[in-house]
Amino acid sequence: MTLEELIAQRDRLLSARAQPHRSYEVEGLSVTFRSDTEIAAAIADLDRRIAAAQQRRATVAFNTSKGL
Secondary structure, three states, rough: OOHHHHHHHHHHHHHHHHHHOOEEOOEEEEEEEHHHHHHHHHHHHHHHHHHHHHHOOOOOOOOOOOOO
């Protein structure tokens, strides 16, 4: 998944968590969570994956020489 997809999925979960029901649909797939703890764990997992993706994106490599 791309960074943008991970962020969008996390945003949908945060929105679903604020609703009184525990089901939502993403790209034709229906997901039902049993508890708030389960949703919180899914959000935490996405946060870790987003942080890892952002670190990979920020990596810069330099290649220098004296020109000899």
